[in-house]
Amino acid sequence: MLMKFVVRNSCLVQPAEPTWSGSMPLSELDQIGVFGHTPTIYYYRPPQDWAAPPRRIFETLRSSLSKALVIFYPLAGRLRWLPGSRLELDCNGVGVQLTEVECAATLDDIRDSDPPEYSHLVPQVNYSTPLPEIPILLVQITKFRCGGVSLSWNVSHVAVDGTSNLHFLSEWAALARGAPTGPPPVLDRRFLRAGERPAASGRRSEFVHDTFDPQPVVIGEINDAGERGKETTVALLKLTAAQVEDLKREANRSRVDGGSAAVKRPYTKYESIVAHMWQCACKARRHAAAQPTAVRICVNVRKHVRRLPPPPRKYFGNAIVDVFAKGRSGEITAAPLGHAAARVREAIDMVTEDYVESMIDYLKGMKDFSQLQDIKAPGTNGGTFYGNPNLRVTSWLGLPLHGLDFGWGKEISMGPGGDDCDGNSLVISGGDGDGDGSVMVGLCLQVACMEDFKKLFYEDLPLNSRL
The missing domain is CATH 3.30.559.10 (Chloramphenicol acetyltransferase-like domain)
Structure with missing residues (x-):
């Protein structure tokens, strides 16, 4: 089945307030992860009392995302290379890519397709672009003819792992539906000794790290x-x-x-x-x-x-x-x-x-x-x-994957x-x-x-x- 996707809007969302700017050292565990982005997608059916016009959905996401980036400001930054193929995070507030797409198909058409139309439902990353220009986080809202939507994102695995990503998403969803937020993230990567020198090995020298062997x-x-x-x-x-x-x-x-x-x-x-x-x-x-x-x-x-x-x-x-x-x-x-x-x-x-x-x-x-x-x-x-x-x-x-409510109810399904x-x-x-x-x-x-x-x-x- 041929499905037509049309981009209606695309913008960079920046923090709603000034945030700390500067170079944030990354830990060694950030450096060795997957260099690319990790995609996730959630599907939502319109509830019976669905009253928000299509434009308001996008504006709600953009406004709440801007507020969330005040708390999680590293996501609005960019990565850059250092000598030795190391990376650091430039907290410059350039912003997160947010895209609005419309599809003439129904939500059931998409979910029943084999394979699913992921390439159109998930924001794509142009890796031929210089690294300092690639967003750490890209988000896409896709609206279907039936009134249902999918919400997807592609987030750099260098910046966050799954636990951190879900912490951000739950707080963003809370802001979108007007609920109070929870405990803030621990942004100081010295927790895993980012920027520090090697410690005296002591008994730790007994370990053999063959994880990096062929x-x-x-x-x-x-x-x-x-x-x-x-x-x-x-x-x-x-x-x-x-x-x-x-x-x-x-x-x-x-x-x-x-x-x-x-x-x-x-x-x-x-x-x-x-x-x-x-x-x-x-x-x-x-x-x-x-x-x-x-x-x-x-x-x-x-x-x-x-x-x-x-x-x-x-x-x-x-x-x-x-x-x-x-x-x-x-x-x-x-x-x-x-x-x-x-x-x-x-x-x-x-x-x-x-x-x-x-x-x-x-x-x-x-x-x-x-x-x-x-x-x-x-x-x-x-x-x-x-x-x-x-x-x-x-x-x-x-992981708290389910029940992600941005103001239009919980998802009907989600996955990679x-x-x-x-x-x-x-x-x-x-x-x-x-x-x-x-x-x-x-x-x-x-x-x-x-x-x-x-x-x-x-x-x-x-x-x-x-x-």
Whole structure:
């Protein structure tokens, strides 16, 4: 179905009041993240009492965004390069890009399209533009013939991680609907030692940081070039609450770890789901038994670092580190689910306060960051490759994703705004945030592997929860 999209308005939104200006040092954990922007999209149906004219919707968003940028002023700035391929944030108040688009289709037309029309629904970033001219945040409101809307944004992962992004969005939504705002963000990035020198290593030197080592490639290949160029597709798969609980039960029933009591604590639903995805991916890709494979896992370190008050949960920046669960495909697929879950648990449990401090020191000693940065513009073949024989599984479980109300009610659905890189995946709470316990898995795989993966994803569930 051919859908016509028309841009009705586009502007830069600046803070409503003067804000601090100057160079803000970025932490080492900001420097090593994905260089590109991360897209997210929310869909809203018009409520029965929908009375706001189309123009007022845009004006409400623009006015409230301007107020939100007074609190979250780094988002109105720009990034710039420093020697050694490092980055810093120029808090100059240039502004956030806000675009208004109209579409002749209905909301159901868009949501039922396969694949969804993400390229038109999400604001696009022109990475050929010099970095100091690229907005850190771009927002798009799309209005449909039925009266429904989608609200999407693309935010630089150098500036914020998912936790920080959602803090900003919840406060912006509160301002839009006239509600009071909550605790302000912690903007001081010295929480993660931005701009400081390396500390004395002490016991932290015991850690080996192999996160930045080359990852496994398919046996018989010297690099990932062959796999990187293969056609991919995206799927969104749902696990019911019962299926999630059955996976957890199976992972814990078949656990193979021993030793400390800490290791023996029950596997979480995330660890169990990742283990299941790992097994399914290895099978769908038809790996040789000896094939090395890894799963890249993002871990939030806010609870591990207690360096500065106020509470670090409101720290605004990147506070995540990546770790790898590793194995060989033969053992991952042949062993019970608890074996793969144990590998995932071992990787996550590496992340302690000492580990984080050690990683920061390690990164502070780097002379050139160019080999560590995941520089990938969406739709390109650049950046770190997480595809065959590997996976990257990001968790949005536990994040306040649902119930984002800008004054026209809560969303009917939300999700990532598309990803076309083999191996990238996202685990997100299902339903509408009402605690129904379901989970959605968004996954990009090679076309040749996707149908097998989807079949295995359900057929390999514990017997009593298969569809």
